Amino acid sequence: MPKLKNNLPKNYLINLANKLSEINQFETFPNPSVGAVGIDKNNLIHLGVTGKHGSPHAEFALLKNKKINFINELYTSLEPCCHIGKNPSCSNLIIKKKVKKIFSSSIDLDERVKEKTNRLLKKKNISLKYTKQPSKPSILHNYCNLNQKPYVVAKIASSNDFYSKHKFKRLFTSKSALKFAHLLRYQSDSILVGKNTINHDNPSLNCRLNGIEKKIAIFIINKNLFFNKKIFLNNNLKGAYVFHSEKNKTKIKKVGKFFKLIYFDLNQPVNDLLKVVYQLGYKKLLIEGGANTLSNFLKSKSINELYHVKNKLNFNKNGLLSIKKIVKDNKLPLNQVLNLEQDLILNYKSKYVHWNY
Template sequence: MEYCLSLAEKGWPNVSPNPCVGALIVHNDQIVKEGWHQSFGSAHAERHAINSLNDNERKLLPESTLYVSLEPCNHHGKTPPCTELIIESGIRRIVVGYSDPNPLMCGRSLQRLRDAGIEVIGPLFDDFTTYPKGEIFMTGITRQRPYIILKWAQSMDNYLSVKEHCTKITNIETDVLVHKWRAESNAILIGYKTLITDQPQLTTRYYTGKNPIRYVLKDHREINISYEGFRFLLHENLVHELTNMYTMNNIGILLVEGGAYTLKKFIDIGFWDECRVITNKNMYIQNGVPAPNIQGILADEYTLGNNHICIIRPPE
């Protein structure tokens, strides 16, 4: 199962907002085939593994065991139910790592397999927060919105920039890291003033990966402008817009990069799941745009050159 879970992570971040899933077909303690969910809308891990079998390998299925990191799906979505494929394949035994917290499954899939005469072992683990990227998937299921990551860079004296000017705070190592964060996100959001002042590209040019969808949060009083590749949202409709991001646009992870007013908006309404703060240890601005004040739990910290990165989680 440990190897099965490692296979699941190979699909990250391309599967978002779906969960990562890995699957193994084992016969006489030998792995016959492995599979994983590779991208959102593509074949699930079980289907990937089963459909990869050749004719001789398929003959082994009645005597094989299917290991899967997460309870198989039992509903029609982007792909047909995996439970029906498993039943039709002739597999007689399945070992499941975690139950799917999605109410559409949540044990129902396992019962469907048992009713079909398949031996079901598991779920082996109870705490879904230990599942690969489980907290991200759970946020979508339970809160019907993306997993929201706030990110900003600040000087040692807690300023985002000199007033009315774009101020370079991060070094090249951290720039690469930030572009990695972008590649791991489905969408990125900034405020209207940040768009006008900084005119950022918000791409992954320093890291190999897909560019996120780009959103701008604006006030209804701010003029409508045309920026190619940007989508505009209204402050007044923020909660509704975030729900639509998840339910209509399949945005599982949203990276919020500022500016100060936009970051404060998310903090004030409690809509954040993680905060990543980059501090330049050698820079003092003294008078500028203050960085947001956020209360939380320090989950991790590390240093890249003169940049110190803190990962903060909401208070329990």
């Protein structure tokens, strides 16, 4: 990262750390994406970001740079970790490097960190102050930790007259809308679909954006473990998680050779299912599961954002599976409308997606 002479106010430096946190923000799951700014004894600025796949942590990457002189002040978008997992403890390294002042834009609600970092650094006479200006990645990270479930985004496409399928066309939205759908996948670490979507479409459910390779976990809701034979030839679906309530041991053994099965009473609240997804380490879930799946999650108030990709053409008699009632009954407030070639993208967003100190 470049060296800069520091004559900047603290507010600018903490905002810089926040902006740095957005560089790899969709490629560090399950770790939060963090930005770090260090001021050395010569008053020069040094920068660090969380690496792809979550390693190394931003503070660790900055402080481990052998070319950097003694860091006196450290600015981070999320308070440093104090535990040892796949990555070493950033707090231990901060103590070793004799950093004296830390300014963080956000506390960390992860139970392994919450209040523990502050106590540890305080014992070593290291000042840690919070500016309460959380970055976007920190808000997502803390939302998940606070609620013990992933942030949920849903997407569904329809014609102008609200049909989600066409008698003769499998894909009916524009190329730009298709790229937008893959962008949503890139911004997520997991996808959930229902049985009908899998069996009717046999989708790949991967992220197809030029220059980007990203593995996304797949979750399928299939109560009775019924899959068309062609599904077992789709290697993109191999190893996907399947929520089911089937008790036939023979069927379970057969299907379990291809999928990771999770027995789950599907009469339980949707939020209980989301907690299982979270416990498996996933923090941003994209629902692409069709009308029935979308309706169930909306009714349970489990969706944080909904994208309705609305084609400008009417299907009339060629239309199948109307979602008009689902869209009209949607209680999420309209947040934004994007005009994209032959499609409108309507973004509905919950107002309760935030957290307080």
